[in-house]
Amino acid sequence: MSDVLERVKKIVVENLDVDGDKVVESASFIDDLGADSLDLVELVMAFEEEFNIEIPDDVQESIRTVGDAVTHIKAHI
């Protein structure tokens, strides 16, 4: 399942235009990776597409770090 992390990483790097080394599980999208709230919405949209899942609005709000995203995705694919 480390594959999920790699795929998440790729999406984050593409969407936020950040260095791949910075995209670690503990990294906060907003505080560490420079995302704004609209970037977050777009990231979630990209995750939904990549993994063919639906991430409800209330869950979206709890996804703060790369690890949060990976955990949620793993639980739903």
Next chain:
Amino acid sequence: MFDLTGRTALVTGASGGIGRAIAQALSEAGAKVALSGTRENVLEEVASTLKGESAIVPCNLSDEEAVTGLVSKTEEAIGPLDILVANAGITRDKLLMQMKDDDWNDVLSVNLGSYFRLTKSCVRGMMKRRHGRIIGITSIVGVTGNPGQTNYCASKAGMIGFTKSLAQEVASRGITANTIAPGFIASPMTDVLPDNQKEALLGQIPSGRLGEGADIAAAAVYLASNEAAYVTGQTLHVNGGMAMI
């Protein structure tokens, strides 16, 4: 200038005077146009006057579920949506002291609630495509107020505030959101006014005439165009100089 070839547009309230004119002008500029409204036979008649490709997507805007599904229905018919013109609206005019809860709720729900639902359901796709045009048809009275229309004016002022917020949220993604505020537009309602009232009305309009649907439609075509990419969060007043705000 103002070429909309290859663009798609949804116009609500397309069976009314202003909506029909907007649909015709967008079509004339090259857009594929989906016409929404409640009177299907009138929509069909409007569609028959369009030279380009069009579709009919009937919808009752007081039906919340139907409104939420309207954009996907439109996209099935004409493809990913580039331009939303939220034009439909109703009035339930009464003095505040006589206004029932239903008069208030119906007007707010159809005029403002449906604007929220429609924009929400098209903005996601527009964000992905990095392009979109949201155009809300508000009214001069949303800015000036008008006795007997607390509900209507609140809904129209609400559209303006809503649009300004949305414009700020999505500007970085190539989406603009603006409103057009018509003044007095000639309609079956103004046609039947007695002469003295008509004269009093015209006395307030420096241009000396009522507006036409085409006056509003031209503003819509402009706001929908690539040329208006740097215009967002604005209210474009089209009123013959009746109020200069």
